[in-house]
Amino acid sequence: MVTLARPLARLRSDAAFAAALCKSQIQASVALRGAFWSSAGFMLLNDIMFFTTWWIIMSRFGDVRGWTLDDVMCLFAISAGGYGAAVVTCGGTHDLARKIDEGELDAYLTQPRSVLLQALASRTHVSGWGDVAAAVGLLALSGRVTLHSAPWLALALVCAALNYVAHGVIAHSLAFWLGRIHTLARSIWEFTISFSLYPPALFEGPIKVLLFTLLPAGLVAYLPVEVFRNPAPSVVLVTLLATLAHVGVALSLFSRGLRRYSSGTRFGVRV
Numbered sequence: 001m002v003t004l005a006r007p008l009a010r011l012r013s014d015a016a017f018a019a020a021l022c023k024s025q026i027q028a029s030v031a032l033r034g035a036f037w038s039s040a041g042f043m044l045l046n047d048i049m050f051f052t053t054w055w056i057i058m059s060r061f062g063d064v065r066g067w068t069l070d071d072v073m074c075l076f077a078i079s080a081g082g083y084g085a086a087v088v089t090c091g092g093t094h095d096l097a098r099k100i101d102e103g104e105l106d107a108y109l110t111q112p113r114s115v116l117l118q119a120l121a122s123r124t125h126v127s128g129w130g131d132v133a134a135a136v137g138l139l140a141l142s143g144r145v146t147l148h149s150a151p152w153l154a155l156a157l158v159c160a161a162l163n164y165v166a167h168g169v170i171a172h173s174l175a176f177w178l179g180r181i182h183t184l185a186r187s188i189w190e191f192t193i194s195f196s197l198y199p200p201a202l203f204e205g206p207i208k209v210l211l212f213t214l215l216p217a218g219l220v221a222y223l224p225v226e227v228f229r230n231p232a233p234s235v236v237l238v239t240l241l242a243t244l245a246h247v248g249v250a251l252s253l254f255s256r257g258l259r260r261y262s263s264g265t266r267f268g269v270r271v
Contacts, residue, residue: 017113021121022089029088029124036126043130050197051076051138065201070142072199074228077138078153079196079221082160084131090165091123093189096172097182105261116254120165144228152231156224159243163220166243166250167192173250176257188215196221219246 030036054076058069067075086093096119099105108118135157139145145153171185195217203211212218223239 014114014117018117018121021117025089025091025121025124029126029129032126036129039126040129040133043127044133045130047076047080047131047134051134064199067199067201070144071229073138073142074144075199075221075225076197077135077142078156078160078225078228079193080131080138081135081157082220082224083164083193084128084135085157085161086128086164086168087125088128088132089124089161090120090168091125091128092120093165093168093172094123094125094186095182096120096169097175097180097185100172100175100257100261101180101182103262105258115258116169116251120169149228149231152236153228155236156228156239159227159239160220160224162243163216163224163246164193166246167216167220169250169254173253173257176260191215192217192220216246219243 051073054072055069057064058072062068064072092099099119099122105115105119108115111118139153168185168189171188172182174185175181192215195211195215198217200208200211200218200222208218211222219242223235223242226235227239
């Protein structure tokens with residue numbers, strides 16, 4: 001018990017710090033009313049226009065390899081909701097590679113808190129609220145949200161958000177080794193977002209393997225939506241383990257990369 005006291009205390013401290021950062025980012029995102037409504041509104045409109053394509057397809061064909069309109073609504077909602085929550089609370093993921101390449105982590109290295117948490121929470125993207133609004137609307141239209149399914153929906157959204165952030169950290173952490181790859185890292189992240197909006201039944205063979213590895217749409221959307229649609233113990237367990245593994249890989253890769261960071265002090269760094 002004595003040996004676990006310090007790690008547990010650090011975990012509680014980091015969890016409290018992360019919660020405080022998330023709260024401050026949410027408050028910052030709604031502070032500027034004009035920017036908030038315009039950015040969120042345009043993103044909501046973009047989501048509606050994109051989903052209209054699926055509505056037309058489903059109205060004509062009924063289903064796509066067993067996926068009905070309600071199923072696609074749930075997939076789109078969990079993907080968009082998870083992404084929206086990720087960029088509102090951890091908007092710094094978008095330009096993490098640039099910060100690494102240009103030495104902007106120096107300011108975080110002097111603080112007694114996690115460098116990664118500070119970097120991720122350094123920005124918020126108000127447009128994420130538009131994705132969250134789209135998710136709420138689609139879930140309401142799907143008719144799948146009940147008192148029984150609400151906890152599974154919450155778990156699915158949390159897993160989706162964590163996987164989005166983890167994937168972004170992995171892609172952007174490559175800048176520690178490859179240098180100026182900001183555009184490439186964002187492209188990898190955005191490709192994953194695009195694939196996560198399509199039913200997994202459309203993909204087979206090597207492409208499906210790709211969607212659970214290099215472009216992990218399977219982790220950010222397909223597994224979480226199954227938790228909501230079919231919360232069997234095996235599905236929930238696999239999703240939780242996959243999410244924890246994904247987050248673990250992201251933390252490990254950033255930690256290893258931070259040791260190679262060429263600017264600022266490396267002493268006393270906590271990831």
